[in-house]
Amino acid sequence: VDGLTLNATYPTINVYGVDFDTMMAKVQQDLSEIGVELELEPVEIAQWAELVESDGIPVTAVYFAPDHIDSSQYVQYFGLIEGSSWLGRSGVDPNSEEQQLFADALAASGEEKTDLYTQLGQAMIDDRIILPLVNPGLVLASASDVTGVRYSACCNLELGGLGIG
Secondary structure (H helix, E strand, C coil), rough: CCCCCEEEEEEEEEEECCEEHHHHHHHHHHHCCEEEEEEEEEEEEHHHHHHCCCCCCCCCCCCCCCCCCCCCHHHHHHHHCCCHHHHHHHHCCCHHHHHHEEEEEHCCCHHHHHHHHHHHHHHHHHHHHHHCCCCCCCCCCCCCCECCCCCCCCCCCCCHCEEEE
16 A cells, blocks of 8 residues: 555544544554555535535545444444445445344344344454544543443443433
């Protein structure tokens, strides 16, 4: 990849303390170490939405926070499956393996479900379309009698799981 230059158009937003200008500068710095140059182009979110849904953008960023902690929403958004947001943006054909693994995972439970999502996650990694970034600076604090507080790399705090006692 030495000598590869890509446009990186992204929205100028700050979500839950994650400033996209700072984040993309770090991504640019990290990728330059392997010979990939990103030409950063920050735009307003409305312009970004128009661009990403039309001809696409070679490299971009989006903040993802699903409604619940099940892995299904991540796959439905980023997987190369029919109906996913990122399938249309990627410009590639659906991945039939991911489609089948997803259907099987939705029907499974327990260890089988965990195994299927692990396989599905690996298939998504192998697509080389998505580069997940996690905010390492997240701090959750609560009173000692609050139960159910847990960190999730992909989700907001699950309010339904909180309790007192």
